[in-house]
Amino acid sequence: MGFWLNLYAERRTENGWAPIGPTVERTGPGYDHPVLEPMRIIDRDKDYEQSAVLMGLFGREDINPVTRRRGLPADLSDVLATWYEIEAAYEGMEGWLMLTELLEHDWDQSVEKRERVHPELVSLIPAPPQQLTKDLIRDLRAGWQPREWVDPDDYEPVQWVISHRDLISSDLLDEVVPRLLNENRASDIRLIFWF
DSSP: OOOEEEEEEEEEETTEEEESSOEEEEOSTTOSSOEEEEOOSEEEESOHHHHHHHHOOTTOTTOOOSSOOOOOOTTOOHHHHHHHHHHOOSTTOEEEEEHHHHHHSOTTOEEEEEEEEOGGGGGGSOSSOOBOOHHHHHHHHHTOOOSSOOOGGGOEEEEEEEEHHHHSOHHIIIIIHHHHHHHSOGGGEEEEEEO
C-alpha cells in the first residue's frame, strides 16, 4: 500500500494566496457541488525519499529535511483548502514550505542509502559505501537481467552514499523551480503538499 504525493504551488497576491496554474471544475458523482481542482506541479506515486527530504517523513532520521511537517498554513487559498478536504487521504501528513527554503537547502549533503538487492547486483555496488547517483542506480537496474530467480527474502543488503539532490525527483529542482520563479519572486511562492 502506498500513497500519492500531492504537490501544489501558491503565489502571494494582494488578496491573499492563490494557486499557481490552471484549475479544472469537477462535477458529477462524488461531488455535492462543482469544485475547482488545482493543478499539481508534480505527480509522484510512492515517493518516500522525496517526502523525507522535503519534510522529514517516514522515519529517516539520517535526512536533514528542508522543513519539518507543520500542517497546512492558516491562510491557505480557498481553492486548495476545498480540494484538500476532498482529496487528502492521511490526516497529519500535510505541510508547506516557502520556495526560498527549498532554494537555500543544502542539496549536496549526503546520506547513506540502504536497500536489499538481488545477489547478482551486490558486486556492482562499491564497498565501502561510495557516492552514487540516482541515474547510475537506475542504469544498473535497467541494464541488468537476473540469471536465475531468487526469492526476495534472500536479497542481500547493500548501502551507498547519495546526495539529497539525487534522492528527489530531478524535475522538482531542474524544471519546476525555474518555472515557478518565472511566476513571481521566491519569497512570494510556497509549496503545499499532502498525501
